[in-house]
Amino acid sequence: MSNRPIGIFDSGVGGLTVMREMIRQLPGEHFVYLGDTARVPYGNRGAETVCRYALNAASFLRDHRVKALVVACNTASAFALDALRDQLDIPVFGVIEPVARQAAEHTESSEIAVLGTRGTIRSGAYKHTLLNLRAGLDVHSIACPLLVPLAEEGWLEGNVTDEVLARYLTPIADTATDTVILGCTHYPILRNAIGEATERLPLATPALLDSASATTAAVAEQLGDAGLLRGDDSGVGTRTFCLTDLPERFAATAELFFGRPLDGECRHVNITDDPTSTTE
Amino acid sequence: MSNRPIGIFDSGVGGLTVMREMIRQLPGEHFVYLGDTARVPYGNRGAETVCRYALNAASFLRDHRVKALVVACNTASAFALDALRDQLDIPVFGVIEPVARQAAEHTESSEIAVLGTRGTIRSGAYKHTLLNLRAGLDVHSIACPLLVPLAEEGWLEGNVTDEVLARYLTPIADTATDTVILGCTHYPILRNAIGEATERLPLATPALLDSASATTAAVAEQLGDAGLLRGDDSGVGTRTFCLTDLPERFAATAELFFGRPLDGECRHVNITDDPTSTTE
Incomplete structure (x- = not known):
C-alpha cells in the first residue's frame, strides 16, 4: 500500500x-x-x-x-x-496502448478508424500499436486539427461542428469501420457530436472508444x-x-x-x- | 545608411x-x-x-x-x-498601432470591428489604441479562436469557413460598422472569405484593413x-x-x-x- x-x-x-x-x-x-x-x-x-x-x-x-x-x-x-x-x-x-487493445479486441470487421491531432496521426503510434496487437487490421488514421479548438470554444454541437466532422469522416464513409478511437483527450466532450456524425455515414454505427x-x-x-x-x-x-x-x-x-x-x-x-x- | x-x-x-x-x-x-x-x-x-x-x-x-x-x-x-x-x-x-491609426482615419460611421485571437481581444489593446487615437469611436471586439486553425488547415473557403465567419460576425450584423481590422497576422489569407462573409451581412460592405x-x-x-x-x-x-x-x-x-x-x-x-x- x-x-x-x-x-x-x-x-x-x-x-x-x-x-x-x-x-x-x-x-x-x-x-x-x-x-x-x-x-x-x-x-x-x-x-x-x-x-x-x-x-x-x-x-x-x-x-x-x-x-x-x-x-x-x-x-x-x-x-x-x-x-x-x-x-x-x-x-x-x-x-494509446490500453484503448488500442480494447479496439483490437472489439472490432469484428477488422477496420478501425483513429481520430487524432496532426501530431498524433503523423507519429503513426496508434496504427503501429494496433498492428502489433493484431496484424491484418485495416487502420484508417484521420488528422482532425480543428476538433481541439472546437472543443475549447465549447462548440460541442451545431452546424459548424457537424460540417467539420462530416468533412473529417468522409474517408471512412465507404468502409466497414466498426470501431472508432477518439485519439485525443479533448474528444470525449465532442462524443455526442461525433456519434451523431458517424450515424449520418452509410456505415453501420461504429463503437466510439476513448482512452480515459x-x-x-x-x-x-x-x-x-x-x-x-x-x-x-x-x-x-x-x-x-x-x-x-x-x-x-x-x-x-x-x-x-x-x-x-x-x-x-x-x-x-x-x-x-x-x-x-x-x-x- | x-x-x-x-x-x-x-x-x-x-x-x-x-x-x-x-x-x-x-x-x-x-x-x-x-x-x-x-x-x-x-x-x-x-x-x-x-x-x-x-x-x-x-x-x-x-x-x-x-x-x-x-x-x-x-x-x-x-x-x-x-x-x-x-x-x-x-x-x-x-x-497594432499603425493599422489602428489607419482605421481611425478611415471610418466615417465611427464604428470599427476588430477580429482577433482570444488573447488579443482580451488584452483590449486595439480598443485602447483606437480610443486613444479618436475618442468616441464605437469598437466591436470579436474573439475568433477558430480562424487560426482554419487558416493553418488551409480551409480558406467553403461551408465550414463560411459558417464559422457567419457566427463570429453576428454581433456586428445590425451595426453601422464600416471598417474591419484583421487583428491577427493569420487572417490576411482568409481575406476573401472574410470579405464575402461581410457582404452577406445587412450592413454596407466595410473596408478590411490588415496590419502588414x-x-x-x-x-x-x-x-x-x-x-x-x-x-x-x-x-x-x-x-x-x-x-x-x-x-x-x-x-x-x-x-x-x-x-x-x-x-x-x-x-x-x-x-x-x-x-x-x-x-x-
Whole structure:
C-alpha cells in the first residue's frame, strides 16, 4: 500500500478527461495533475521537442514523489514514452496502448478508424500499436486539427461542428469501420457530436472508444497487483492541479473537461526547460 | 545608411504575412525572421508568459545585430511592447498601432470591428489604441479562436469557413460598422472569405484593413527618416528564417503565409527561456 500520489501529465487541460475517470474509478487515491498550459499544444511540435517537454514534466512530478506517471497526452504518449520509462523508476502509463487493445479486441470487421491531432496521426503510434496487437487490421488514421479548438470554444454541437466532422469522416464513409478511437483527450466532450456524425455515414454505427476508461483500468490493475494502491478505507484522496500558465479563461475551459469545478488546490508553477532540474 | 538586418519576430508563421509585405515595399533590406514555433500559439497564454517569451526572442535577435525589431505578433504587440522598448536601444514596432491609426482615419460611421485571437481581444489593446487615437469611436471586439486553425488547415473557403465567419460576425450584423481590422497576422489569407462573409451581412460592405502594409509603411518612414535604410542601389537583401521548432509540415504552412517558397536560409534554433542569454 502506498499513500504517494499518482501523477497525471498533459500538455494542457484535455488530460482532465482522464483524471476525471481516474477519480471515478479510484476515489481514494491522491492525484497531482500537471498541465503544461504555457507550452500547449504539443500536437504540432516535433518529436524531439515533445520528448524534452515530457521529461521536464516528469522531473517536476518526480519531485512530488508520485508513485506512477500517467501521460494523459496522446502526442507525448506517442513520442516520449520510451524516454520517460528510461528516466523514471516508477510505472509509466500512456493513453494509446490500453484503448488500442480494447479496439483490437472489439472490432469484428477488422477496420478501425483513429481520430487524432496532426501530431498524433503523423507519429503513426496508434496504427503501429494496433498492428502489433493484431496484424491484418485495416487502420484508417484521420488528422482532425480543428476538433481541439472546437472543443475549447465549447462548440460541442451545431452546424459548424457537424460540417467539420462530416468533412473529417468522409474517408471512412465507404468502409466497414466498426470501431472508432477518439485519439485525443479533448474528444470525449465532442462524443455526442461525433456519434451523431458517424450515424449520418452509410456505415453501420461504429463503437466510439476513448482512452480515459481503458487507461484507468490499466493503472488500477497494475498498481493493484503491485500493492501500490491506497486502502479502500483511506477516505477520499486529495487533488492538486499544477499549471505552467494560468490564462484568464482557464477555470471555464478546465471545468468543461473535468465535468465540474476543480475540487482541489490550483497552483501556477514554472518547470524549467531542462530535464535535470525543476523549480516551483 | 545601415546594412544591419531588420528583425521580425512572431510566435509562429503568421508573421510571414508581414515579412512578405516588408520585402515587397523594402526589397533592398536584409531580414532575419524568428518564429517561436516551439511555443506557438501565444494567443491563449497569460500576459506575463507572453512578455517573457518576447524578451527571449528579442534577446536572440539582438545577438543578430538587428537595427530594428518588428513584433509581427498581435499578442506580443499587445502585452510586450513596453517591456521590449525598455530593454532594447533600437526602434521597436508593433502591429497594432499603425493599422489602428489607419482605421481611425478611415471610418466615417465611427464604428470599427476588430477580429482577433482570444488573447488579443482580451488584452483590449486595439480598443485602447483606437480610443486613444479618436475618442468616441464605437469598437466591436470579436474573439475568433477558430480562424487560426482554419487558416493553418488551409480551409480558406467553403461551408465550414463560411459558417464559422457567419457566427463570429453576428454581433456586428445590425451595426453601422464600416471598417474591419484583421487583428491577427493569420487572417490576411482568409481575406476573401472574410470579405464575402461581410457582404452577406445587412450592413454596407466595410473596408478590411490588415496590419502588414500599415506596419511596413511605419517602418519605412521611421527608418528612412533616421537614415537607417540600405541604399536603393544595394541590390536585393538576404532573408534568414529562424524557427524554434521545425515540424514536418512547416514548409507547407509557411508557404501558405509567405505566398511562395521561403527564399532564404532556414535554421532550427534554440532560444533559452531566460531574457538575459540565448544560444543557437
